[in-house]
Amino acid sequence: MSGLRVSGLRAEYGAARVLHGVDLEVGEAEIAVLTGPNGAGKTTLLRALSGLVRARGTVTLDGVRLLGRRPEEIARLGVWHVTQEGGTFAPLTVRENLRVGARSGRHFAADLEWLFGYFPVLQAHLSQPAGTLSGGEQRLLAIGRALLARPRLLLLDEPLRGLAPRAEGVLFQAIHAINRHEGTMMIIVEHHVATALRIAHRSYVVESGKIADLRTRWRW
Amino acid sequence: MKRLIMALVLLLSGCRPGEEVLAGACAGQIGTGVTATSVKVGGIYPLSGPASAYAAVAQGVRAYFAHVNDSGGVAGRRIEFLVRDDAYQPARAVEEARRLVLHDRVFALFQTLGTPSTAAVREYAHAHRVPQVFVATGATRWGTDATRPWTIGFQPSYVAEARVYAHFLAQTRPEARVAVLYQNDDFGHDLLDGFRRAIDGTSVRIVATRSYEVTDPSVQGQVANLAASGADVLLDVSTPKFAAQALAVDAAMPGWNPLHILNGVAAAPSMLKAVGHARVQGVVTAGFQKDPGAPESADDPAVGTYLAAVRRYVPEADPAGQQVVYGWTAAQAFVKVLEGMRCPSREALRAAMRDLRKVELDMLLPGITVSTGPGDAFPIESLQMARFEGSRWVPVGGVVDTRAEFGPVRADPDQGG
Amino acid sequence: MFFQQLAEGLGAGAGYAALALALVLAYRFTGIVNFAQGELALLATYVAWQLVDSGLPYWAALPVTVAVAFTAGMLTERVLIRRVESAPGPISPVVATIGLYVLVNALAALVWSSALRAFPSPFPDAPAGLAALAAAGLAGLVLGALALVVRHTGLGLVMRAVAADPRTARLSGIRVGQVAALGWGAASAVGALSGVLLAPSLFLEPAMMTGVLVYAFAAAVLGGFDSAPGAVAGGLIVGVTETLCGTYLAFVGADLKIAVPLVLIVAVLLLRPRGLFGTAPVERA
Incomplete structure (x- = not known):
């Protein structure tokens, strides 16, 4: 029963129905990519999974139901959602940001070292308030926080947006490494399809609030 | 018909x-x-x-x-x-x-x-x-x-009360220099204006006035300012809470020892008790009723x-x-x-x-x-002064008929009679 | 005389600063301005008075009072604020806290009547100016300890995270509700400190904190409503300004006394809209 199973997911914003019955699956240690036009409901789908938006249907992670729980409870069940806008605490230092939500203190120093291997820029600004970093650096910080948390399921909403090309590569190396070593499941919403598909096991196309297409599974 | x-x-x-x-x-x-x-x-x-x-x-x-x-x-x-x-x-x-x-x-x-x-x-x-x-x-x-x-x-009206204070000062401290703390509303203005008019023609002088609003938390600054005027009399036209503060601040200033005239509205026993009887010895006020607890009432x-x-x-x-x-x-x-x-x-x-x-x-x-x-x-329209000694008010001087002393009260155009 | 007045201003300012900090803390954790903060502080002060009146020594009553205030603050958040937080628009929480203001004030008057009461000073034998300074110092110690906890402990980190961005905190697994309750508990405890510091000179009665709340708002706005050190600085500035201007500026009678800190606030906000220490809103280009 492991993995994420979503069946008949429906969600509204006020009166407007945005998700019309989404079915998808992410298997153990798999990375799924969501693509599709703007406004198709990809972001809403992630929000429904992390509890930011109320939704109906069935969602289970390793057999545990997720729908109806508060976001913090879902996060504690192992789901980590990096949104498009935020993911960092501006007044806290980079180090403090990385500390919040990271797995237990014993591993922290080693985990930091590992992370700096991929994102040295974070080490350079360790004592600075996160709000003073550039947009791209803050994105790396947000994802760095997610990686340090070692979640069961990682939801990334357009992680590459606004990043310099070199950073793109490094980011995906880090994501791929976590997936290989920890077996972290992932759902990545991304417009840079080519890059994303290089590490994906499945890809879903979302259109008008429904899954329009499921590409064949790849095995790595 | x-x-x-x-x-x-x-x-x-x-x-x-x-x-x-x-x-x-x-x-x-x-x-x-x-x-x-x-x-x-x-x-x-x-x-x-x-x-x-x-x-x-x-x-x-x-x-x-x-x-x-x-x-x-x-x-x-x-x-x-x-x-x-x-x-x-x-x-x-x-x-x-x-x-x-x-x-x-x-x-x-x-x-x-x-x-x-x-x-x-x-x-x-x-x-x-x-x-x-x-x-x-x-x-x-x-x-x-x-x-x-x-x-x-x-x-007795606030003007009558003010007149009694004026009369008392004219008799006991003819050259008194008076600092006034007053509440900035009808009550405060009523008494202060009555006092001003009553000392007209005497050598008693108002050397400083400071007002406060009912919404102010404290009158500490005002009383300190009045202390700086060097007055030897403090006329306190305030309501119980602010009177308590004024008495406490006055007591805490060893360098300033004015005669503290406490208006009748403020002179409540619970207020004096809260300040502490030791700190209000010598304070004077004017009253018109008997004190059931006084020795002479027995x-x-x-x-x-x-x-x-x-x-x-x-x-x-x-x-x-x-x-x-x-x-x-x-x-x-x-x-x-x-x-x-x-x-x-x-x-x-x-x-x-x-x-x-x-x-x-x-x-x-x-x-x-x-x-x-x-x-x-x-x-x-008559009152008698009293001084706080020990734990009670002791009468001072005689009854003052303010109508006889000062004439009828004339309407003050500013007061909106 | 000047130094005594300065000391008095700092003493009063410490009281305003504590209540301003309480306002800011409650705001940081729930986004709600608690109009009842002063009355909650009043209630705590009455509790302290009752404890001392029943024989408990002052320095034992103080921590008990702070603990009671902390619990009351947490309960308020759990029971009342949690319910109205999610209501649409900014009006419901305002109405709720104003209702709480009226309720707590009436409760205090009911239990303890409107008679004036004396409240013991922490340093009864010191001369006035020194006592004020010592009270300000005491407040500084307590607030400093609080700042240490917030800056250097795991709990403090979590609280700062929630205050900075509640949504991201939720997504990080932080139980924001519990932290908000803790934040209101801390706010209430700090407010209790304000009441206890000011009561000896203001005298305890149901209207004691009304004027203080106005000054605390002024101080919080001056410091930038989301800045804790700003609130403290604002409180000290308001306290000193209020006392010194009332004393020294002849043309500033009591009519204008409240105007001076307010003019100061307007001037600061014109030059620096986020207040002296507040965070500028981050705008996406």
Whole structure:
């Protein structure tokens, strides 16, 4: 029963129905990519999974139901959602940001070292308030926080947006490494399809609030 | 034909439907609220809210009326006294007045407490021609405003009080340099202006004034500023909370030792206790009522009657409280007015309350009487100074009749008489 | 004389600063301005008075009072604020806290009556100016300890995270509701400190904190409403300005006394809209 199973997911914003019955699956240690036009409901789908938006249907992670729980409870069940806008605490230092939500203190120093291997820029600004970093650096910080948390399921909403090309590569190396070593499941919403598909096991196309297409599974 | 004329007369006299109009010798007058065996009056007091400490006045009134009722009443009529709560809010006071007059059909409003509520009810009483008798506030305008004859005050006005302070200084410290702390509202201005006018022509000088708002948390800065003026007298025109602060700040300044004149509104025993008796020795104030706890009261039969009645009829009251004494005194004055009415009507009550000739009341200080007449709408205008020694107020000097000393109170155009 | 007045101003300022900090803390954790903060502080002060009156020594009553205030603050958040937080628009929470203001004030008057009461000073034998300074110092110690906890402990980190971005905190697994309750508990405890510091000179009665709340708002706005150190600085500035201007500027009578800190606030906000220490809103280009 492991993995994420979503069946008949429906969600509204006020009166407007945005998700019309989404079915998808992410298997153990798999990375799924969501693509599709703007406004198709990809972001809403992630929000429904992390509890930011109320939704109906069935969602289970390793057999545990997720729908109806508060976001913090879902996060504690192992789901980590990096949104498009935020993911960092501006007044806290980079180090403090990385500390919040990271797995237990014993591993922290080693985990930091590992992370700096991929994102040295974070080490350079360790004592600075996160709000003073550039947009791209803050994105790396947000994802760095997610990686340090070692979640069961990682939801990334357009992680590459606004990043310099070199950073793109490094980011995906880090994501791929976590997936290989920890077996972290992932759902990545991304417009840079080519890059994303290089590490994906499945890809879903979302259109008008429904899954329009499921590409064949790849095995790595 | 006679009936038609009668009806026209009644119509022209402005009687309202539902009021009881008298016939015979008192024809045309309104006698609502009076029967052969009873007279019904209503009082509006701050039973709850910030001024609820003054609700004790109603206790004194109830005690006196019960005492009179048990002795046969007034000319055979029992006094029925209804007490309502306005929480010191003028809008509620008017609402209660309306209920008392229209629903409970009282004969008169005895009393209202506090200047704002009294002012609001005064308009209603005037419009409906209902006597508003012996209101429990010292504002001068109740006595100077000739356009509102249905309302009359009772206690010495703030101007009378100010005059007594001026007189005291002129006698004991003729060259006094006075610093004044005052509340920036009608009460504060009333007393301060009265004081200013009263020292005119003497060598007493005001060297500094500082005001405060009721919304200010503290008057520390103001008192410190007054201290810097080097005055040797501090006239404190404040309400109990701020008076307590002023006394504490004054006591905490070893370099400044003025004569601290505490106004009557603030001189509450609980306030003095909160500051600590040790820190208020030598403070002076002016009063007009007996202190039931004073040594000289021990042999006073009037005080004995008062104490017995309070213990019997309002056991929850504190008989030593000046508010209770005040209620008793005002109630006694009211009974005397009832006895003096020519007819059992509101018009006659109004006339009687304005025609009191040196009436003596049991709990007034010896030498103080109640007088009203044409040109005199201030029932009590005399006070006596007292100094705080040990744990009580000790009388100083004699009774000062401010009308005799200073003449009648003239309306101050700024006060809105 | 000047130094004594300065000391008095700092003493009063410490009281205003504590209440301003309480306002800011409650705001940081729930986004709600608690109009009842002063009355909650009043209630705590009455509790302290009752404890001392029943025989408990002052320095034992103080921590008990703070603990009671902390619990009351947490309960308020749990029971009342949690319910109205999610209501649409900014009006419901405002109405709720104003209702709480009225309720708590009436409760205090009901239980303890409106009679004036003396409240013991922490340093009864010291001369006035020194006592004020010592009280300000005491407040500084307590607030400093609080700042240490917030800056250097795991709990403090979590609280700062929630205050900075509640949504991201939720997504990080932080139980924001519990932290908000803790934040209101801390706010209430700091407010209690304000009441206890000011009561000796203001005298305890149901209207004691009304004027203080106005000054605390002024101080919080001056410091930038989301800045804790700003609130403290604002409180000290308001306290000193109020006392010194009332004392020294002859043309500033009591009529204008409240105007001076307010003019100061307007001037600061014109030059620096986020207040002296507040965070500028981050705008996406």
